[in-house]
Amino acid sequence: MVEVIVEETIRCTPEEYLEFVMDAGRYAEVDDKIGPIDWVRRIDNLVEFKFRPVLPGVPGPAPKLVSQMRLTPGRRVDVRYAPLPRNRLNHRLSRFSASFEAKATADGVSKVTRMISIEFAPLLRWLLEPILRRRLPADVRKEVHGAKQRLESRGTNPPGN
Template identity: 55%
Template sequence: MVEVTVEETVSCSPEAFLDLVMDPRRYAEIDRKLGRIDWVRRDGNVTEFRFRSALPGLGPGPKVVSRMTLTPGVRVDVRLPERRENRLVRRISTFEASFECVPSGGGIRVRRWIAFGFAAPLRLLAEPVLRRKLGADVEAEVRGAKRLLER
């Protein structure tokens, strides 16, 4: 399992940050792990979208459907739901992520957490690469969100 946590202070409200996260087309401008997005469906506090995944150092992956669940003003949890489109990926890997916002001074403290795991023998190939590359990628993603929201 490869896990990365990045924390950053951002001068915005929790709602502004979490609204950005819940808009995958807009968030894809700063997150290189989100390849071409085919569709987005939002129903209240749940957004699902289909996209081509791209993991740092591993290149483009298969198309998957991701589900984001918003706890208003607090966090977004991200998973790959049990759907036909995710069947292969769910057999060979695991994925979980979250964005948590805590008020801090005149802004918020964002905690971005992401975790990937792989079944053997893919684990031996993919996890060492992700251990080297994922941290810098997630740091760049969070800095990109900060720049976007603070301009």
């Protein structure tokens, strides 16, 4: 199993951060692991989107999958593969979970914690987990830094300017 946890402080409210995460199209702009998105559906606090994931350091296209994000308002977003019958191949080959937590600290600053955990079936584990142990931590740090830059610069560079 490979697990990565990154913490950062961002000048925004927890709600702003979590809504940014729940917008799969916008979040894909800072997360290289989200490849081309086919569709996104949101119903209240649940988002599902179909995309082709990109695993850092792993060559070749990964199978498309449907990811499911569930918002706990003001606190966190939990991510997993959408349940069966979707993602049959992905469910057989790996287990995946991720989360985004946000806690207000002071003066509009949030402490955010990003976690990704992935475990592969024995057939793939020996090949993929060593690559991800080397490459995934830097990729997640880059992702969180990109989210920080995007959210903190929104007031200095309004849309259309």
